[in-house]
Amino acid sequence: MLDQIVKYRQIVTLADGTRVLLRPLMHEDRDGLIALFEPVGPDDYKLMRNDVRNKELVGSWVDKLDYKKVLPIVAVVAERIVGDATLHFRGGPGRHIADVRIFISKEFRRRGLGTAMLRALIDVARKCGLQLLVAEVVADQVKVISAFKNLGFEQRALYPDYFMMPDGETHDVVVLMLPLTHKREEF
Ligand SMILES: CC(C)(COP(=O)(O)OP(=O)(O)OC[C@H]1O[C@@H](n2cnc3c(N)ncnc32)[C@H](O)[C@@H]1OP(=O)(O)O)[C@@H](O)C(=O)NCCC(=O)NCCS
Numbered sequence: 001m002l003d004q005i006v007k008y009r010q011i012v013t014l015a016d017g018t019r020v021l022l023r024p025l026m027h028e029d030r031d032g033l034i035a036l037f038e039p040v041g042p043d044d045y046k047l048m049r050n051d052v053r054n055k056e057l058v059g060s061w062v063d064k065l066d067y068k069k070v071l072p073i074v075a076v077v078a079e080r081i082v083g084d085a086t087l088h089f090r091g092g093p094g095r096h097i098a099d100v101r102i103f104i105s106k107e108f109r110r111r112g113l114g115t116a117m118l119r120a121l122i123d124v125a126r127k128c129g130l131q132l133l134v135a136e137v138v139a140d141q142v143k144v145i146s147a148f149k150n151l152g153f154e155q156r157a158l159y160p161d162y163f164m165m166p167d168g169e170t171h172d173v174v175v176l177m178l179p180l181t182h183k184r185e186e187f
Contacts, residue, residue: 004127005067012116018077020113022120025072025084030062032081033074036105044103046165047138052103071128073120075104075113082108085117087125087133096131118151122178131181138163139172153178 010022025033037052051057061070068089075083083104090097100121104114125133135153137145145155153176161170 001128002067005071005124008073008124008127010120012075012113012120014111014113014116016111018111020082020116021076022073022117023076024067025062025065025074027062027065029074029081030059032076032079033062033084034058036074036081036084037103039106041106044106046167047141047163048103049101071098071124073117073124075108075117077108083113083117085121087121087128087130089128089130096129098125098128098130098133100133100135114147115151118148122151122180126180131179133178133180135176135178136162136173137176139174145174145176148176151178 005024008022008024012020012022014020034055037058038055040048040052045053061072065072070089071087073085074081075085083102085100085102087098087100089095090099100118102114102117102121104117122133133153135148136159137148139145139158149155155174156177157175159173159175162173163171165171
C-alpha cells in the first residue's frame, strides 16, 4: 500500500491551461512547503489550526514525515509547491476515518485546483482503504462548504463556538463527511 502511495502521481490541467503535478510530499520539499505557508495573509492565518508562519513547525512536518499518520498530497507548478492537501489518519475505533485539510496559495485559487486536489485526496483515501472522510470548516466559509458538498461531502453536524480565532472570538464549525463505501441496501 505505502509503495503505491509513494509512487502516486497525477497531472491536472487547469481551465486556463496551467499544468499541475499532484504527488505526495517528500523530504526534499522542506523549503517548498515553508515557502507555501510563509506568505499567508491575516484572513487565512486566523482560520488556520497551526502557526504556519513558523518555519520550524512547518519544517518539522517534513522532517517527521510519516504517511501512516499524515499523508500530504502537494500541488506543484514549475517546481513550486502551490497547494497542500492532507489526510490525517485517526486511530483505534476511528482507524477507518481520516480528517481532510487543504490549503492553496492565493494566486492559484478559484481555478479549479482545490476541487482537483480534493478529488485526488479522495482517490488516495480509497486506495488506503479508508471508509470515511471528515472535514471541519468554519461555518462562515459558505463557499468552501459548498465546494466540499459539490464533491459529495454532507453536513453532519454544526458545533457552536468550536473554533477560537487569535483575537479570542469564537466561530461555529460545520462538520462535513464523505462515506467512501456504500452499505448494501437493507429491506
Ligand atoms: C478552500 C480552498 C482550498 C478552495 O480552493 P480553490 O482552488 O479556490 O477551489 P476551486 O477553484 O476548485 O473552487 C471550488 C469552489 O470553491 C468555492 N470557493 C472557494 N473559495 C472561494 C472564495 N474565496 N470565494 C468564492 N468562492 C469560493 C467556489 O464555489 C468554487 O466553485 P466555482 O469556482 O465554480 O464558483 C482555498 O480557497 C484555500 O486554500 N483556502 C484557505 C484554506 C481553507 O479555507 N481550507 C478549507 C478548510 S480545510
